[in-house]
Amino acid sequence: MIIQPHISIQNLNVHIGDNHILKNINLDIPDKKVTSLIGPSGCGKTTLLKTLNRLLDRQNDVRVDGKVLVDGENIYDPKAEVTHIRKKMGLLSQRPFPLPMNIYDNIAYGQRIHGNNKKSELDEIVEKYLRGVNLWDEVKDRLKSPATRLSIGQQQRLCLARGLAIEPEIILGDEPTSALDPISTQAIEELFLDLKDKYTIVLVTHILRQARRVSDYVGFVYMGEIIEFGPTEEVLLNPKEKLTQDYVKGFLV
């Protein structure tokens, strides 16, 4: 039985200007698992993540060749419509970026832009997803205050809830804990572990311990290529490739 994975990357090449950023990437991302992309700074792992929901579009001089299939649809097909593709994925960036509106509206934003304006439904959704990221009790009395007044850790959880409120299948995290303190980091990591039953999660991280704690699969990216991909323990503890060995050596165990 062949199961179509949510995300399948085929012969993907990305050029930015004259730089060949991603070289011939082929990768099937396992469904309902946490997949971590690790690698040194500037290796292309963030670019790889951004190609998954076409956030590279706005950057200048970007050329993308190859296919990224999301639910069987090539998102780089010239005819592909980008907003419904992005709606399938919630994004968590390095720093939280709450939208310039209050807490309630931040969560309701995704529903509203897709045409849902029913107050009772929105109320329900806001509560559900704020509870989902364990933020409800902290903010339920100040839903109408600006989201920027929350602490950074709360903001990142808010952003996660905002992403989940569009009911995506996939969560993309671009070093989502790099700006957070250890306690907030732990909170986000625990959320990922809770969420992986329902969502396919792709995580870019430079913290190998984090990759080991939360992910089921790890891909090692180096100089724009996927050097090794496999189950977390295998890649991190018994890497087959010399490059991977050098990279993980000393950071783990």
Added chain:
Amino acid sequence: MPTSTNTIRLRSLNKKSTQKQLLKVMRSFQKFCRVAFSPTVKNKRLLKDRFVNKTFLAFTLLSISMVVLIAIGLFYKSIPLLDSTSLSNLLLSSEWKPFKEAFGFYSFIVGTLWVTAISIIIALPLSLLTGIYLSEYAHVRVRKLVLPLIELLSGIPPVLYGVWGVLVIVPLIQDRIAPHFVEFTTGYSVLAGGVVLAIMIFPLIISIIIEVFDNIPQDLRNASLSLGATQWQTIKKVVLRKSFDGIIAAVVLAISRAFGETIAVLMVCGNLAQIPQTVFDSGYPLPALIANNYGEMMSIPMYDSALMFAALLLFVIIFLFNTISRVILYRIEKRNT
């Protein structure tokens, strides 16, 4: 003493001012520097530092004192008028009869407001849409081509805008636009002034708006886009909302610029001391009043003082608006860092 020779040389420079002299002065200055900053002088670095610090401070104080001096000068010159007529009378009476010493500025103030308001009403939507297009939609190559052209517009001397207004806008209003609305107009009107001013201030608004937009982190836009928002939804609900006060600051700055613009407005407004009833009537903005009359008719008692009062009015208004916009822009900067 090297310094005294320097002053003597400088004096002789004023008389003859030949290249040879200049060279000599420069050489002696070099010599002076060599002596003053030579290793034999103790604490050379500290001396240098103090010298630089104090001179630069002096020049800075000199340049900002200009603003204060101008304000004081204008106020001092307007005192005779303020003594003879009450402030409310000056501002709210529209009786302008210099020979009878009746100086009511109301019609001039209204004229200025009309022209400024019209220019903002035309320029704001124009620049907002251009700014949004260039910053959010346009390809970088288009932007690199268009933006310098727009900025070039702000470098064109105002008198050229005035000529253009007289040759193009005034006849256009007189022959094409006004006949649909009023029976007769010369075309020299507050509308013509507003249109010309709008073209003059819109590069300013655009460049500030684009700067404000560029200050918004790309990741914030991505946050909205990644939820499946269209570009327009993102602009409307995130970009514009985030840059709202920046846009206000741009408009306020543009208003203060429009208030003070003189030559171009003077050429197309008609310059009649009356309160315009429609946009097709002539008006007489304050800067045009000053520019047209200063130096003439100065034998009329109080006329000098009246014009200085007009200048003071302009000064105060522009100062206020500039300050407001600076405060807003400063707050944005602080918030974004």
